[in-house]
Amino acid sequence: MAFEATKREWGELYAFFRLLADGYVYAGTPDAKKNEALRWPVAMVQREEHDGTRQYIIENSEEIHICGENIDKRIPREDFATVASMVLEAVKNTRENEVTSPDGVEEFLDEVAIYDLEAKTDDRTDFYVAFYHKDAPLVGLCVRSRLSPMFPLLDGGRTANFKFEQTGVKFATPTVNKINAHGEEDDVLSRMLMIERLGGNLKFNDAADKVFRSNLHMIDLHFPRVLGEMCRAMQLEGITKVSELTEYIKQLNPLKIKDELITKHHYYEYKMKQFLLALALGMRPAKLFNGTDSAVAGFLMVDGQGEVLCYQKSERQTFADFLYYNTRLEKGPTAKDKYGYLEKENGVYYFKLNLKIGLLKR
Numbered sequence: 001m002a003f004e005a006t007k008r009e010w011g012e013l014y015a016f017f018r019l020l021a022d023g024y025v026y027a028g029t030p031d032a033k034k035n036e037a038l039r040w041p042v043a044m045v046q047r048e049e050h051d052g053t054r055q056y057i058i059e060n061s062e063e064i065h066i067c068g069e070n071i072d073k074r075i076p077r078e079d080f081a082t083v084a085s086m087v088l089e090a091v092k093n094t095r096e097n098e099v100t101s102p103d104g105v106e107e108f109l110d111e112v113a114i115y116d117l118e119a120k121t122d123d124r125t126d127f128y129v130a131f132y133h134k135d136a137p138l139v140g141l142c143v144r145s146r147l148s149p150m151f152p153l154l155d156g157g158r159t160a161n162f163k164f165e166q167t168g169v170k171f172a173t174p175t176v177n178k179i180n181a182h183g184e185e186d187d188v189l190s191r192m193l194m195i196e197r198l199g200g201n202l203k204f205n206d207a208a209d210k211v212f213r214s215n216l217h218m219i220d221l222h223f224p225r226v227l228g229e230m231c232r233a234m235q236l237e238g239i240t241k242v243s244e245l246t247e248y249i250k251q252l253n254p255l256k257i258k259d260e261l262i263t264k265h266h267y268y269e270y271k272m273k274q275f276l277l278a279l280a281l282g283m284r285p286a287k288l289f290n291g292t293d294s295a296v297a298g299f300l301m302v303d304g305q306g307e308v309l310c311y312q313k314s315e316r317q318t319f320a321d322f323l324y325y326n327t328r329l330e331k332g333p334t335a336k337d338k339y340g341y342l343e344k345e346n347g348v349y350y351f352k353l354n355l356k357i358g359l360l361k362r
Helices: 007-022 077-092 105-111 173-180 188-197 210-219 223-237 242-252 259-263 267-280 313-325
Strands: 004-006 024-028 034-049 052-058 063-068 071-076 098-100 127-131 138-145 161-168 200-207 296-302 308-312 327-329 342-345 348-354 356-359
Touching: 004 007, 007 024, 007 034, 007 077, 007 138, 007 296, 007 308, 024 313, 063 077, 071 077, 077 098, 077 105, 161 223, 173 188, 173 342, 188 200, 188 223, 188 348, 200 210, 200 223, 210 223, 210 267, 223 242, 223 267, 223 327, 223 348, 242 267, 242 313, 242 327, 259 267, 267 313, 296 313, 308 313, 313 327
Parallel strands: 024 308, 138 296
Antiparallel strands: 004 098, 024 034, 034 052, 034 127, 052 063, 063 071, 127 138, 161 200, 161 348, 296 308, 327 356, 342 348
């Protein structure tokens, strides 16, 4: 009997089956290609279900040994390969986000005791992998698939807003109301340009949320300004890729640091990569960050052809470079995230911009 699931749910399952079928995973390169020189053998994958933990152990070239509280059985590895291919074809050949399960897949899921297409974890991992041998330290991984909509790297909502003080001309209340009513609801740019046209300026103030502000200070005491100026550049200049925005910021140099620090030490690139790694490994805007990594130790990236690539914090520089070249700033809904309008605080008008970072689709 067929059922439907989202492409994201199928993507997680596909990556899981692919690891078990292949028994290895290639490391990814900074430009999201396969690193032919670095391949990690997979010995075991541990996955959480609503009724407990399952371990899928690759004991030999023929079988997967499934162990759990209520299960102890062996399944041919070639079955995992077959189902992975069926899932991949179904996802690639369906235009809608909801994908119907191919014939036989539901029966296979029952046989291997998978009832939740997205694993039930509280630590943001999708599953854990033991490389080389089954008793090796477990590595917590998240799946990101370019065959489906991806979870943002940073989707902080209103806690990821930056405040800009409105200076220059002092606007009367009717003018403020006119500015806030200008354009479509999510047309932030038109309101920014109207403020400028009427003689106003938007001067960077700070991160709006004190926890997020403190988290950013862990990267650099002036890092909120860097990100705020990136948000402004995305709106005004239409630049979205993080690597290109960083180049723009280098020219702008909002921190007024010495040229040697920018060109020789690559200050802005370094700080941005530190931030992206922190996000990938656990930093959240509204949760106090003290520099300790979360349970997430890397990503499994499924590319548009179904190739699974692995990025781990053990290969920190490659992981950082991948994030730097494969992320972009995105626009969240203004009503939900509470930004893009002039708002009065303690007699001063502020205009907020929102930071949302996602992975590139291709």
